[in-house]
Amino acid sequence: MHHLRTAALLTLLPLFSACQMLGLGANEPHPNAGLTRMQGALIGEGGHLLFQPCGEHRRFAVSDVGNTGVLQEAGNLASKPGTLFVDLRGSFDASKTGGMDGTLKLSQLYRVERSDTACSDPNFKLQTVHASGHNPEWELKVSASGMVLNRAGEAPLALPYLEEQLPDGRLNLSSAANDQRIDVWLAPQRCVDGASVQFLTAEIRVNGQAQRGCGYFGGGRND
Incomplete structure (x- = not known):
């Protein structure tokens, strides 16, 4: 019965919606309350x-x-x-x-x-996560409606995704659509990228090929 309820819920989600798993109990105050x-x-x-x-x-x-x-x-x-x-x-x-x-x-x-x-930046308030890296260049923009991956020499790739909250504030975003398997791993850690200091480390795996970079939570997220 639990699996049937879950399947019924997922059918109501639009193709590019994100599924978020919340770790707080109903009566627990959010750690950012009052801030x-x-x-x-x-x-x-x-x-x-x-x-x-x-x-x-x-x-x-x-x-x-x-x-x-x-x-x-x-x-x-x-x-x-x-x-x-x-x-x-x-x-x-x-x-x-x-x-x-x-x-x-x-x-x-x-x-x-x-x-x-x-x-x-007109996109900041809409984004939930932004991550990027170099050699070769890549950039990931995530919002409530999906994620868009830009890579050097490749057409932009727009995909739906699932989100999993992990221990110690870590986060995984995953997508398996359009014959592409993408995993994004984010962890709360200081990360330097040129003239920018960001407070997430990022690793993206596209069909098993890994690249590293830095990231931050966008204005559309309350972490």
């Missing part, structure tokens, strides 16, 4: 690190309560050209002190990179 995810710029001023949200003039003094190492990450990218973009999660105190608009108690980093265009 806000935002994107913006990191600015060093007067010996302090400040955060300015995308498209705003407000500035918040950064307090790294989550021991994310944001100061070190900012220092490592200081010599790179472009705005120091950051995608983060934390709690905001709007009490104005010291000429600031408040304090950001930083809990989690998703991405830190030198970029003048990241704030205006």
